[in-house]
Amino acid sequence: MKAVPMGTALQRARTGQLMRLAGLMEPQRVLIAGEGDGSFLLQFVQLFPEASITVVEPSQAMVLRAQTRLRQAGLFSERIVFKVEPLMDAALVEASYDLIVTLFFLDNFEDSLMRASVSKLNACASEQAYWLLSDFCLPSAGWRRLRAKLWLKVLYQFFAFSAGLSARALPDFEQALQTTKFCEIHRDGHCGDLLFSALYRAE
Numbered sequence: 001m002k003a004v005p006m007g008t009a010l011q012r013a014r015t016g017q018l019m020r021l022a023g024l025m026e027p028q029r030v031l032i033a034g035e036g037d038g039s040f041l042l043q044f045v046q047l048f049p050e051a052s053i054t055v056v057e058p059s060q061a062m063v064l065r066a067q068t069r070l071r072q073a074g075l076f077s078e079r080i081v082f083k084v085e086p087l088m089d090a091a092l093v094e095a096s097y098d099l100i101v102t103l104f105f106l107d108n109f110e111d112s113l114m115r116a117s118v119s120k121l122n123a124c125a126s127e128q129a130y131w132l133l134s135d136f137c138l139p140s141a142g143w144r145r146l147r148a149k150l151w152l153k154v155l156y157q158f159f160a161f162s163a164g165l166s167a168r169a170l171p172d173f174e175q176a177l178q179t180t181k182f183c184e185i186h187r188d189g190h191c192g193d194l195l196f197s198a199l200y201r202a203e
């Protein structure tokens with residue numbers, strides 16, 4: 001396994017399914033929960049300039065950074081709407097989005113809020129929607145599992161201390177996804193399976 005800096009691995013995980021997605025569909029209405037600073041959004045808009053995108057991101061600082069990136073790239077557009085509030089507070093039309101995007105988002109929540117978020121996103125998705133999901137994961141066995149456990153412990157302690165994150169461990173969002181209309185159709189591991197990126201389709 002070739003060593004790759006964590007920032008590079010994260011960006012690969014965020015964007016690793018984009019070309020596959022482009023071969024499957026042309027997103028029209030996209031819902032991105034917890035976009036952060038626009039690292040994904042910028043590449044997404046370059047690939048799908050016609051998509052209408054709703055970004056739900058409660059951090060004003062992150063929204064400003066994302067908007068600045070878009071402006072600098074000449075990609076700022078009224079087709080991209082920012083809702084600066086938590087997902088559970090956002091008024092979103094049900095069954096109206098053909099692509100849901102959650103990148104390093106579901107790992108932020110303890111179990112009940114994660115499940116409520118998955119349920120709300122599922123309700124917002126149309127019948128033929130796709131869901132792009134990247135996050136941390138816990139391999140099922142072996143040294144990779146031990147390594148992931150150690151990394152996740154350090155990361156959760158760090159973010160609890162530095163950002164007041166209330167989650168203390170990786171919630172089982174993959175199990176929560178199984179209670180929705182979505183099925184996983186492709187998955188790649190990154191960074192020795194500490195990270196993954198997956199594409200789901202509503203069945």
Ligand SMILES: C[S@@+](CC[C@H](N)C(=O)[O-])C[C@H]1O[C@@H](n2cnc3c(N)ncnc32)[C@H](O)[C@@H]1O
Pocket residue numbers: 014033034035036037039040056057058059062085086087088102103104105108
């Ligand atoms: C770990 S960061 C991930 C950001 C980005 N998606 C990425 O791949 O780096 C989590 C993001 O979710 C946002 N967030 C936290 N709670 C949220 C909520 N309840 N609803 C929507 N976004 C939220 C944070 O402000 C932050 O930008």
